[in-house]
Amino acid sequence: MHRPKMISSLKSLLVAGGIALTGAMGALAATAEAATAPAPPEQEWHHGGVNSFTSMFKTFDRASLQRGFQVYKEVCSACHSMNLVAYRNLEALGFSEEEVKAIAAQYEVTDGPDDTGEMFTRPAIPSDHFKAPFPNAKAAAAANNGKAPPDLSLIVKAREHFEDYVYGVLTGYRDAPEGFNVPEGGYYNEYFPGHVIAMAPPLYDDGITYADGTPATIAQQAHDVTAFLAWAAEPHLEARRQMGVAVIMFLIILAGLLYAAKRRVWADVH
Structure with missing residues (x-):
């Protein structure tokens, strides 16, 4: 191949490659833009936030x-499981032992198998975990347009912005902007990534x-159920914080004792 023709071919390849790269980058940018959502507004949480x-x-x-818990029970539990939470854990919310037994029942x-090898049903007891709305993930997906609703046990810690994200999604349903x-089967949500969510607005005044x-x-x-889900995701939050305060106080006292001992040991050294 003659040199002029080679240079011309190289130029053509570079131009074609540049066009393809620009198009790919544009597609990626559009995809990224569609997958993002504005950060939800920060809320005041009595517990200060799990993070x-x-x-x-x-x-x-x-x-x-x-x-x-009432919101979860009457609204969310129709579709969403909380497999990591047992009824007896509700005593930490202030329910009495008898109230927890009544809730579980x-x-x-x-349960089972029984003496004949058969499974059977019975009223739940406090040691049982929350009953899931569907027997398995495939059944959940089949009842929800092919997408199983996520388990909510750890949802607050599993999402960026934590409580604020969950609250934002629950209150973020809007009419879609023009265009x-x-x-x-989808709904516009201001704070859901991509803005299209399959879950219908679950809450109403x-x-x-x-x-x-x-x-x-x-x-x-939205605020109450988000606080409940934050507790479910971090049920030992208060105990962990109390332990942290105790450790800090211990270290402060220990540092004081060590400083006093050092002063006494080296008092006569000139």
């Missing part, structure tokens, strides 16, 4: 946790009646 390192003395609001669970295509008489606005329900 907060500056809330050593903050605790969960038991009344809010009980209301949040509302559900039928499978934004929402596929059939006065959709439930709180046992303690608190007005059940969407914001209140």
Whole structure:
């Protein structure tokens, strides 16, 4: 091949490669833009947040946790499991032992085998884990357009922005902006990645009646159930913080004793 023709061919390849690279980068940028969502607004949490390192003395609001459990029970549990939580754990929310037994007894669970080798159902007891709404993941997916709803036991710690993200998604349903295509069966959500979520808006003003008489606005329900899910994801948060405070106090006292001992040992050294 003559030199001029070779240079011309190289130029053509470079131009074609540049066009292809530009197109690929544009596609990637568009995909990335579609997969992102604005950070949800920060909320005030009585417990300070499960990922907060500056809330050593903050605790969960038991009344809010009980209301949040009510929201989960009456709304979320129809689709979402919480496989890592047992009914007896609800005593940490302020429920009495008898109340926990009554809550558990509302559900039928499978047990066995019995003496004849057969499985059977019985009322749940406090040591049982929360009953899942579906027998398995495939059944859950089949009932939800091919996508199984996620288990909520650790959902707060499994998402960026933690509590704020869960609260943001629950309150982030909006009418889609002009020109934004929402596929059939989807809903526009301001804080969900990609903005299209398969879950229909789960909360409505006065959709439930709180046992303690608190007005059940969407914001209140979202705040309470998010606090409950934060507790479920980090049930030992308060004990861990108390231990951290005790360790810090011990180290401060130990440092003081060591300093005093050092002063005494070296007092006569000139």
